[in-house]
Amino acid sequence: DSGVTQTPKHLITATGQRVTLRCSPRSGDLSVYWYQQSLDQGLQFLIQYYNGEERAKGNILERFSAQQFPDLHSELNLSSLELGDSALYFCASSASTGKREKLFFGSGTQLSVL
Amino acid sequence: AQKITQTQPGMFVQEKEAVTLDCTYDTSDQSYGLFWYKQPSSGEMIFLIYQGSYDEQNATEGRYSLNFQKARKSANLVISASQLGDSAMYFCAMREFLESGRDDKIIFGKGTRLHILP
Numbered sequence: 762d763s764g765v766t767q768t769p770k771h772l773i774t775a776t777g778q779r780v781t782l783r784c785s786p787r788s789g790d791l792s793v794y795w796y797q798q799s800l801d802q803g804l805q806f807l808i809q810y811y812n813g814e815e816r817a818k819g820n821i822l823e824r825f826s827a828q829q830f831p832d833l834h835s836e837l838n839l840s841s842l843e844l845g846d847s848a849l850y851f852c853a854s855s856a857s858t859g860k861r862e863k864l865f866f867g868s869g870t871q872l873s874v875l
Numbered sequence: 876a877q878k879i880t881q882t883q884p885g886m887f888v889q890e891k892e893a894v895t896l897d898c899t900y901d902t903s904d905q906s907y908g909l910f911w912y913k914q915p916s917s918g919e920m921i922f923l924i925y926q927g928s929y930d931e932q933n934a935t936e937g938r939y940s941l942n943f944q945k946a947r948k949s950a951n952l953v954i955s956a957s958q959l960g961d962s963a964m965y966f967c968a969m970r971e972f973l974e975s976g977r978d979d980k981i982i983f984g985k986g987t988r989l990h991i992l993p
Contacts, residue, residue: 763919794981803985804966817980851920861908861927862970864981866920 767867786854879984898967
């Protein structure tokens with residue numbers, strides 16, 4: 762158990778809908794990262810927060826947004842969903858942003874858009 | 876431009892043999908970190924090993940070692956005495972710091988699927 766909690770584990774929804782994925786980082790970790798894993802794309806970096814502040818952005822679509830709350834949990838909001846958004850979404854956390862800090866991953870949320 | 880390249884989409888290796896998974900990276904930074912993660916069929920991401928760009932010695936963690944060649948920008952993972960449980964997807968990743976010095980992200984390669992044959 763990595764200590765990172767993601768809910769829900771599975772999510773099935775329809776095109777055009779909006780969903781929220783939730784992540785609780787390991788106790789004490791200030792940094793949260795979101796990744797999207799599609800079948801043939803590996804892990805695509807979406808966005809990173811550190812202590813409530815957005816720090817880095819990857820190839821995150823405008824339909825997607827995220828935030829990190831004062832209690833350090835984070836939410837990833839996906840709207841106007843398309844079939845191509847179906848993927849495994851990972852949240853990861855690290856204690857800080859030091860070079861040696863490794864990421865601890867949650868078990869992921871499998872999103873299926875029908 | 877792709878920053879992490881894993882050229883082997885899939886590999887088949889006989890049990891108990893050593894296996895090398897290739898990873899090359901691209902960065903203009905002098906200070907960066909390199910990671911390897913394992914993703915078994917269950918889906919979780921498991922940290923294996925870390926190598927810092929200024930580390931003088933190659934990293935080792937049990938049966939895992941990292942063949943770090945800085946000038947070639949390669950960070951190959953070596954698994955000694957492979958086991959059936961090593962069958963999984965393996966990802967190479969790099970942590971780089973962006974221009975501001977405050978921001979960072981960890982980017983992953985597309986992975987190598989390793990199959991260990993009995």
